Every structure is written in structure tokens, then in C-alpha cells.
């Protein structure tokens with residue numbers, strides 16, 4: 151993207167961003183101080199596009215604040231009250247259940263910390279929701295609440311988290327961090343945990359396979375430098391664990407807090423800057439959320455072109471911001487969210503708690519496998535009337551089943567299953583004798599995997615079949631496959647783990663603690679069949695008009711030819727995110743064949759045959 155900068159101090163920052171380099175504290179502050187809002191927004195937009203294309207995620211969710219009684223008295227909070235006061239409330243589990251319905255996909259629980267609730271009540275809340283509504287995922291309890299449980303009920307942080315996870319807790323919300331500044335903490339929330347404890351609880355949650363979110367409460371007494379330090383601390387933990395799903399800047403609602411006048415809301419410019427700077431500083435966070443409840447619908451809508459790719463959800467009812475004077479509505483209808491996203495020129499993607507797309511509400515969608523090896527096709531792709539939806543290979547197959555995807559790089563087995571509806575194009579992701587990004591990490595040699603439990607990333611459709619073919623046909627072994635959600639997991643329960651894409655590439659380079667052996671599935675296949683392996687193929691829905699098909703073919707070839715001139719240029723930023731150097735990116739991308747030739751056709755035919763011989767061939771593996 152070419153940007154006509156008005157503020158020249160942004161130019162060197164933009165050059166560094168394009169090379170995938172990390173921004174410093176000083177650069178973050180420069181971004182906040184710039185008057186060149188449009189250039190800042192364009193930089194953030196460009197970074198967001200590379201990560202999540204045209205997708206904007208939302209979830210059908212319900213916020214539950216079980217009580218407003220709280221032992222703490224934070225100065226910025228107008229929600230909390232004390233037991234016995236007329237505005238105090240406590241919800242029973244039945245009252246909570248009455249607010250839920252089966253079409254929801256997430257319930258977000260956070261609230262006050264009353265002095266007298268027993269531990270059982272918190273665990274039961276999660277368990278009962280999970281049992282009554284198995285399709286509603288539970289996002290519950292901030293780090294502040296977890297710390298409260300740990301101290302009050304004399305359990306270690308790990309014990310608290312494990313019990314909640316066993317009861318059905320899926321993720322943790324990002325609240326309670328406020329601003330990582332001792333100065334601000336002493337002035338505004340001196341009874342609450344500080345940065346160290348907050349980060350430590352999230353680190354522990356990630357290690358136990360509980361992904362979490364992160365927030366920043368901005369627009370009160372904090373300095374710009376303190377905001378950037380906050381972002382850098384989050385970025386550091388994300389480097390260590392990879393467990394954060396999204397970052398949510400929370401615009402301070404002044405209400406009757408006395409910190410600012412009742413009507414001194416943050417300005418739209420400050421809100422947009424904070425979204426954009428967050429996107430640029432947090433290069434390792436997958437998603438930035440424009441929380442419409444605190445931003446208002448109008449600002450959230452613009453934020454979708456300033457680096458945000460998530461707009462939270464329907465919410466249902468909210469008190470923390472509204473008790474402090476938020477002027478946004480209490481809830482938004484699904485149709486309204488879809489309209490906001492469409493008006494911003496994006497694809498409304500209804501998601502689950504782990505950001506798996508459940509449905510999309512747009513036409514002309516090209517699916518994009520979000521891994522480094524697909525960058526040569528997409529980096530220079532002219533989209534024309536199409537929009538780009540990043541999606542894991544397996545989910546692309548599922549959405550394509552219902553006609554939601556018009557074209558894309560399909561997982562090979564999904565092309566097999568949907569051959570009647572899809573037309574094969576001439577491009578693919580094929581290996582020679584290794585892939586480096588479809589890896590089995592194991593504690594057992596192949597022959598010892600009989601009866602063992604293999605964790606399978608839920609992103610794969612073809613690699614899991616390849617693994618099955620190798621186990622059963624090459625080695626004569628049967629193992630038990632268990633799906634893992636993508637991102638952080640507690641891997642200790644598996645004898646081996648199959649990972650694909652960037653995560654496999656990263657762990658292949660840096661090692662995977664707990665697993666001694668590493669097998670490259672393309673190498674295993676090559677040594678056995680002396681053939682390349684085709685992981686994915688470009689295909690287009692047969693019903694797409696011929697002229698559009700032709701335009702897509704030409705655009706793809708043009709994009710690939712440009713990419714092949716300089717793999718480093720197109721891949722370096724993406725490569726840096728997974729810890730690869732420029733030359734490693736060149737070597738990795740140079741190892742693929744991106745065009746379907748005779749040997750690729752033969753490899754597809756042989757694999758098809760094997761897949762047909764296996765049980766359940768006619769449908770995707772669950």
C-alpha cells in the first residue's frame with residue numbers, strides 16, 4: 151500500500167513495519183502523538199488486512215454480570231456497590247440461565263466480587279451453563295476474580311483454573327488489567343492486582359490451555375507512554391505463550407466517578423488512534439476488538455477500517471459501562487451488527503469463541519489459508535469484486551459445503567469431496583520431499599503409535615488423512631485421533647500431536663517441549679511413494695460466471711509470478727511473526743511447487759486411491 155504521509159516522522163516507522171520489524175516504546179508514542187490520523191489508520195489497516203483480510207468477526211453472545219456487590223472500591227468503577235445498599239443485586243443460577251438461549255455461542259461472565267459467595271457457586275455457574283447449553287462457550291472471570299478466588303478459597307491459581315476448566319470454562323476475558331502502571335494503580339485501583347499478578351495469571355491460564363483476551367482502560371489519567379508500555383508488556387507475554395486471542399481497548403466512561411466530568415468521553419480521534427496503535431504495536435495478537443459498547447456504534451464502525459477486525463457481539467445487557475454513562479445501546483441485534491460490518495465494506499463473520507467461522511454474510515468470497523505458504527498467491531492478488539476471508543483449511547471445506555466460498559485454496563480432500571461443485575484450477579501447494587509445516591511431534595516411533603492418542607489440530611482436513619494413510623497403509627498401525635482447538639492447549643495428555651501451517655513451522659524451528667521426535671509428513675510420503683504431496687489446490691465454484699473465473703485465473707498467475715521474483719519481499723513480514731529470517735522464508739517458499747504438473751496429478755491420484763480404501767472416505771473426518 152502506498153501512503154501519502156503528511157507527518158514525515160511516520161515514514162521510517164512504516165518502512166520498519168513493512169519489513170516485519172517491531173515497534174519500540176518511542177515509536178508507539180510517536181504514533182499516538184501524530185496529527186496524521188489518516189496515515190496512521192492506513193498503516194493499521196494494511197497490517198490488519200495481511201492478518202485477517204476482509205473478515206470482521208462477531209459472536210452471538212450474552213454478557214452476564216452475576217452481582218454488582220464488590221469487596222473492592224476502584225475509583226473508575228460506577229458499577230460496583232456494597233452489600234445491603236438499595237442498588238445491590240445478586241443473580242441466582244436460574245436467573246442466569248433464563249437470560250440464555252441455544253442460538254448463542256458465547257456467554258461472557260464477569261462482575262463484582264461479593265464477600266460471602268462460596269467457591270462452589272462460581273464453579274456451578276460455569277458447569278450448569280455448560281451442561282444445559284453445550285453449544286454456548288463460557289468466557290468467564292477476569293484475572294482479578296481468579297486472584298480473589300485464589301486468596302479467598304486458599305487454592306493455588308492453577309487449582310482454581312483447572313477446576314473451572316473442568317467445569318467447562320473455555321476462555322477468560324481480558325478485563326481487570328486497566329493500565330499496567332504502578333502510578334495509576336495507586337491512584338485509581340490500589341486494592342486490585344497489578345501488572346505482574348495479572349500477567350502471571352494469564353500466563354498460567356495459557357499454559358493450562360485456556361486462551362484469554364487482554365484489555366487496556368484508556369482515557370482517564372494515564373499518559374501515552376503508559377499506554378504503550380502496557381501494550382509492550384502484553385506483546386512480551388504473547389511471545390512467550392501465544393495464548394491471547396484478542397486485544398480490546400476500553401474507552402473510559404466517566405459517569406459519576408469524579409475522575410473526569412460526566413460528559414468528558416474520549417474523543418473519536420483518540421479512540422481510533424488507540425485502535426490503530428494497538429494493531430501496530432501488538433504484531434503478535436491475532437485480533438483487535440472494537441468494543442462498540444464503549445466506543446459507540448459509529449466509532450466502532452470506523453474502527454473496522456483502522457485496524458480492528460472484531461466487533462464483539464450482541465452482548466444482550468451490559469452494566470459496567472452503562473452505569474458509568476455509556477451512551478451506546480444495551481444490546482445490538484444480529485442484523486444490526488451485520489449491517490455495520492457490511493457498511494464498512496467487510497465480510498460479517500459469525501464466529502465461535504476460538505474465532506472459528508460459523509457463518510458468513512457476504513457473497514464473492516475467496517478463502518485464504520492463513521499460512522506463510524499461501525502468501526505467494528495472495529500478497530499481490532487483485533481482489534476486484536471478491537473479498538478475502540482467512541480461514542483454516544478444514545473450516546473452508548465446511549463453509550464451502552454450504553456454498554459460502556466461491557473460490558480459494560482448498561484442502562485437497564475437500565476438493566475430492568466437493569469435486570461435483572468445484573472446478574480445479576492450475577495452482578496448488580505441493581511439496582517436493584519435505585514440507586516443514588505438516589509435522590507430527592511424538593514421543594513414540596511410528597510402529598509404537600498403535601493404540602496411542604494423537605492430538606490433531608482442528609485446522610486440518612488433508613494432513614489428518616495423510617497421517618491416517620501413513621499410519622495404516624505404510625506402517626500398519628492404528629491410533630486414536632482427538633481434535634484439539636487451535637492455539638494454546640494442554641498437550642501433556644497426548645502421546646503425539648499433529649500440527650500444520652505456521653504453528654508447525656514455528657515449533658519445528660524452535661522445538662516443542664514435551665515431544666522428543668519430529669516427523670515431516672511430506673518426507674514420510676516421499677520416501678514411501680517417491681512422489682510430491684499436494685496439500686491444497688486452487689478451485690472455483692462451478693456456478694461462478696466464466697468471465698469471473700477467467701479474471702481470477704489471470705489475477706492468480708500475475709500474483710504468483712510477481713511473488714516468485716522475490717519471495718523474501720512478500721514473505722518477510724509474515725515470516726518474522728513466526729520467528730523466521732528472510733533467508734529461511736526464501737528457503738521455505740522455494741521448497742514448494744505452486745503449479746499443478748504431471749507429477750502433482752499423479753500424486754493426487756495415488757492419494758485419492760488410498761483415501762478411498764480407508765473407512766469413511768466419502769465424508770470428511772470429524
Ligand code: V47
Pocket residue numbers: 226227228260292322323324325326327328363364365367398400401402403404405407441444462470471474
Ligand atoms: O475490567 C470499569 C472496565 C472492564 C469502567 O475479554 C470500565 O472479550 C470503561 O473487560 N469505563 C470489564 N471501562 C469489561 C471487559 C471486557 C469487555 C468486553 C469484552 C471483553 C473480552 C472484556 O471494564 C473492567 C474495567 O477495566 N471498566 N469501569 C468505566 N467507567
